[in-house]
Amino acid sequence: MTWREELREQRRARILDAAATVFARRGYQRATMKEIATEAGIAPGTIYLYFANKRDLLLGIADQLITRPVDRQLADVASLSAEDYVAAILRERIRFARQNQPFLQALVTEIWTDQELRVRFFSQVIGPLLGTGARYLQERVAEGKLRPCRIEVVVPAVAGSIVILAAMRALLPNGVLPKLSDDELVDELTRLYLYGLSTGP
Amino acid sequence: MTWREELREQRRARILDAAATVFARRGYQRATMKEIATEAGIAPGTIYLYFANKRDLLLGIADQLITRPVDRQLADVASLSAEDYVAAILRERIRFARQNQPFLQALVTEIWTDQELRVRFFSQVIGPLLGTGARYLQERVAEGKLRPCRIEVVVPAVAGSIVILAAMRALLPNGVLPKLSDDELVDELTRLYLYGLSTGP
Amino acid sequence: MTWREELREQRRARILDAAATVFARRGYQRATMKEIATEAGIAPGTIYLYFANKRDLLLGIADQLITRPVDRQLADVASLSAEDYVAAILRERIRFARQNQPFLQALVTEIWTDQELRVRFFSQVIGPLLGTGARYLQERVAEGKLRPCRIEVVVPAVAGSIVILAAMRALLPNGVLPKLSDDELVDELTRLYLYGLSTGP
Amino acid sequence: MTWREELREQRRARILDAAATVFARRGYQRATMKEIATEAGIAPGTIYLYFANKRDLLLGIADQLITRPVDRQLADVASLSAEDYVAAILRERIRFARQNQPFLQALVTEIWTDQELRVRFFSQVIGPLLGTGARYLQERVAEGKLRPCRIEVVVPAVAGSIVILAAMRALLPNGVLPKLSDDELVDELTRLYLYGLSTGP
DNA sequence: GATGAATGAGTGTTCATTCAT
DNA sequence: CATGAATGAACACTCATTCAT
Numbered sequence: 001m002t003w004r005e006e007l008r009e010q011r012r013a014r015i016l017d018a019a020a021t022v023f024a025r026r027g028y029q030r031a032t033m034k035e036i037a038t039e040a041g042i043a044p045g046t047i048y049l050y051f052a053n054k055r056d057l058l059l060g061i062a063d064q065l066i067t068r069p070v071d072r073q074l075a076d077v078a079s080l081s082a083e084d085y086v087a088a089i090l091r092e093r094i095r096f097a098r099q100n101q102p103f104l105q106a107l108v109t110e111i112w113t114d115q116e117l118r119v120r121f122f123s124q125v126i127g128p129l130l131g132t133g134a135r136y137l138q139e140r141v142a143e144g145k146l147r148p149c150r151i152e153v154v155v156p157a158v159a160g161s162i163v164i165l166a167a168m169r170a171l172l173p174n175g176v177l178p179k180l181s182d183d184e185l186v187d188e189l190t191r192l193y194l195y196g197l198s199t200g201p
Numbered sequence: 202m203t204w205r206e207e208l209r210e211q212r213r214a215r216i217l218d219a220a221a222t223v224f225a226r227r228g229y230q231r232a233t234m235k236e237i238a239t240e241a242g243i244a245p246g247t248i249y250l251y252f253a254n255k256r257d258l259l260l261g262i263a264d265q266l267i268t269r270p271v272d273r274q275l276a277d278v279a280s281l282s283a284e285d286y287v288a289a290i291l292r293e294r295i296r297f298a299r300q301n302q303p304f305l306q307a308l309v310t311e312i313w314t315d316q317e318l319r320v321r322f323f324s325q326v327i328g329p330l331l332g333t334g335a336r337y338l339q340e341r342v343a344e345g346k347l348r349p350c351r352i353e354v355v356v357p358a359v360a361g362s363i364v365i366l367a368a369m370r371a372l373l374p375n376g377v378l379p380k381l382s383d384d385e386l387v388d389e390l391t392r393l394y395l396y397g398l399s400t401g402p
Numbered sequence: 403m404t405w406r407e408e409l410r411e412q413r414r415a416r417i418l419d420a421a422a423t424v425f426a427r428r429g430y431q432r433a434t435m436k437e438i439a440t441e442a443g444i445a446p447g448t449i450y451l452y453f454a455n456k457r458d459l460l461l462g463i464a465d466q467l468i469t470r471p472v473d474r475q476l477a478d479v480a481s482l483s484a485e486d487y488v489a490a491i492l493r494e495r496i497r498f499a500r501q502n503q504p505f506l507q508a509l510v511t512e513i514w515t516d517q518e519l520r521v522r523f524f525s526q527v528i529g530p531l532l533g534t535g536a537r538y539l540q541e542r543v544a545e546g547k548l549r550p551c552r553i554e555v556v557v558p559a560v561a562g563s564i565v566i567l568a569a570m571r572a573l574l575p576n577g578v579l580p581k582l583s584d585d586e587l588v589d590e591l592t593r594l595y596l597y598g599l600s601t602g603p
Numbered sequence: 604m605t606w607r608e609e610l611r612e613q614r615r616a617r618i619l620d621a622a623a624t625v626f627a628r629r630g631y632q633r634a635t636m637k638e639i640a641t642e643a644g645i646a647p648g649t650i651y652l653y654f655a656n657k658r659d660l661l662l663g664i665a666d667q668l669i670t671r672p673v674d675r676q677l678a679d680v681a682s683l684s685a686e687d688y689v690a691a692i693l694r695e696r697i698r699f700a701r702q703n704q705p706f707l708q709a710l711v712t713e714i715w716t717d718q719e720l721r722v723r724f725f726s727q728v729i730g731p732l733l734g735t736g737a738r739y740l741q742e743r744v745a746e747g748k749l750r751p752c753r754i755e756v757v758v759p760a761v762a763g764s765i766v767i768l769a770a771m772r773a774l775l776p777n778g779v780l781p782k783l784s785d786d787e788l789v790d791e792l793t794r795l796y797l798y799g800l801s802t803g804p
Numbered sequence: 805g806a807t808g809a810a811t812g813a814g815t816g817t818t819c820a821t822t823c824a825t
Numbered sequence: 826c827a828t829g830a831a832t833g834a835a836c837a838c839t840c841a842t843t844c845a846t
Contacts, residue, residue: 027314029230043811109310113228146398153389160365161358188354196397197347244828429716431632445832511712515630548800555791562767563760580755590756598799599749646807
């Protein structure tokens with residue numbers, strides 16, 4: 001990449017960060033291009049040198065979230081015990097949610113009303129996430145390490161748990177929720193999803 | 202309540218229904234007072250005789266969602282087996298989500314950015330829902346019917362599963378998700394949350 | 403027409419007049435909706451209750467110019483002498499140009515670049531004007547009162563004379579052009595187009 | 604002129620040509636400096652090394668149109684017959700319109716609203732054109748070759764014919780107007796303006 | 805001299821809200 | 826009480842112009 005292209009890419013990323021921050025703060029509709037520009041430290045018109053329009057910013061944020069590195073990382077843990085394995089998945093998901101929090105929150109207000117954004121988000125983020133989950137679950141079941149189950153229910157259920165727990169942490173004022181370390185959270189969920197709530201065998 | 206007040210209350214409810222429908226369809230920001238008025242079969246100006254402004258409609262929708270009937274219903278099932286009991290909770294939550302779908306979807310876009318709305322929603326809807334869940338879980342654990350666990354993790358996790366599954370059903374185009382009856386869904390979740398995914402005892 | 407519709411029609415006409423005035427003064431592109439609103443004595447937003455957008459104002463002005471009454475008026479003069487007849491045509495054209503001067507001038511800046519406006523203008527204004535001219539010329543030639551000629555050249559030529567003379571009067575600062583009454587102008591043009599410039603028979 | 608100045612003059616002319624082309628295509632207001640720069644094969648900023656601003660380009664185009672060569676050419680035909688003489692004038696005007704079509708069309712949208720441009724255009728283009736026409740007409744009348752007439756009416760009338768015929772050719776889609784060679788056009792106009800439309804002597 | 809990225813003032817349009825009828 | 830025409834503040838986007846490289 002030439003020096004010129006690199007600078008351009010940096011500027012673009014900077015604008016995208018600013019947009020995610022403002023979208024997360026105000027929601028997509030209430031966010032103004034002026035506020036995004038201020039957040040990025042540039043003039044409003046400059047944004048349009050990098051993005052066609054406001055909505056293109058939103059789609060750019062969605063594109064940023066492509067979940068490639070997940071598969072590679074999880075591949076390393078294929079030989080772990082069931083406990084460690086489920087815990088690894090959960091930990092990875094929590095990390096992803098935390099790292100991309102402003103980007104995810106920037107999208108969430110428009111996901112419900114914007115068809116194209118929803119399709120992109122599902123095909124680029126949710127789909128791959130559920131996909132890897134489903135694939136590994138299937139393999140473990142085939143190996144006999146986990147019991148047979150309806151994957152199309154279990155995988156979204158597990159994912160949903162994390163999403164809601166992450167959302168509650170992000171949205172609720174501090175102190176409402178009891179503080180819990182990530183490890184404790186992961187432990188508890190691992191136990192829940194491996195052994196359930198029934199009283200022993 | 203006088204005859205006058207009753208009529209007024211009916212009109213108010215009618216407007217609130219219309220607002221929920223339009224908010225669910227377009228999202229709060231894109232919804233126009235004109236469209237809401239048309240949906241309610243009245244003139245735009247009339248809305249302001251019942252609500253102070255657009256946002257007041259949203260808060261009114263949140264107030265509408267108070268989760269009263271839940272407790273009563275669940276009280277009747279206190280003597281059931283663990284399976285039937287968990288299934289009953291899940292079934293009740295699904296019913297609630299389906300019945301109030303436009304109201305819930307109307308709120309969802311603004312929950313993330315509107316502090317007051319969020320507080321109202323959590324204190325009136327989410328809080329009570331989690332509260333009843335927590336209370337019953339606690340009682341069952343005390344009775345020895347379920348194992349001890351971190352309630353503040355388990356209850357949101359279960360609730361989150363349902364929310365995400367409901368959201369996916371509502372948002373994704375038909376055919377993407379395998380069709381599943383409510384009973385099958387409830388069965389699978391009951392099994393998951395009672396016995397987990399591990400292979401046998 | 404009901405009282406409501408009449409009021410609406412009046413308002414619409416008032417806005418159209420204001421738009422024509424401002425377009426004539428500034429040209430279509432430089433004219434702002436705010437200035438048009440001020441000229442009409444209303445708020446900017448009100449314009450949009452009567453016209454979809456700025457361009458719709460321009461098309462509305464073009465529609466205003468439909469040249470229906472011309473035929474009827476000229477029909478009365480079918481029995482006149484050649485002199486009186488040509489003079490009548492010329493006088494009618496000058497009257498039309500003068501009466502609709504702001505409307506015509508409002509259109510002229512955009513005619514050159516706006517395909518649809520051009521088509522409307524030609525089919526509704528220029529076409530009919532040239533059409534009646536051509537028809538009467540043809541009849542007079544058939545009657546032997548005027549000599550055979552290429553109508554598609556002569557009619558636009560005559561029309562063009564009037565347009566340019568009207569434009570020069572409208573655009574040039576007073577005093578540059580020698581003052582000339584309409585009658586003198588019509589006399590001179592009649593002589594020109596009936597007998598030409600050659601020195602007698 | 605030094606080598607430096609010559610190069611600069613060439614560059615200036617190149618920009619002026621590009622500007623005329625783009626102004627003719629889009630109209631002055633819709634034309635962007637970027638498009639003009641692209642048309643000229645340079646960067647937008649470079650234009651400002653040769654012209655103070657966008658409007659200066661327009662004035663530059665008007666200045667380009669000075670009608671010098673006309674007089675010289677017509678001087679050679681002073682001894683022709685009336686027919687040939689009028690035909691020569693007409694032919695020269697048509698040639699001028701055709702040769703400078705983009706330049707003329709570039710000016711036309713702004714002539715109506717820009718006082719200074721209008722003055723320049725009239726003093727440098729229209730004025731001289733009408734002036735030569737008037738002078739020669741006067742001389743011919745003095746010689747007794749043409750009849751006495753109001754020159755301030757006849758000359759603009761003749762000029763207007765050509766302008767309108769040229770504009771109709773330029774603006775209307777092909778096929779609407781019957782095709783006519785320049786010679787046929789000139790013949791017909793010559794006949795019209797020398798002998799008029801009346802039947803016989 | 806030439807470049808083209810950055811600027812920011814300016815505009816068409818929307819829509820929540822008001823108020824005369 | 827109900828209406829809906831009128832309002833005008835707010836905002837996305839454009840583009841002439843500047844200036845650091």
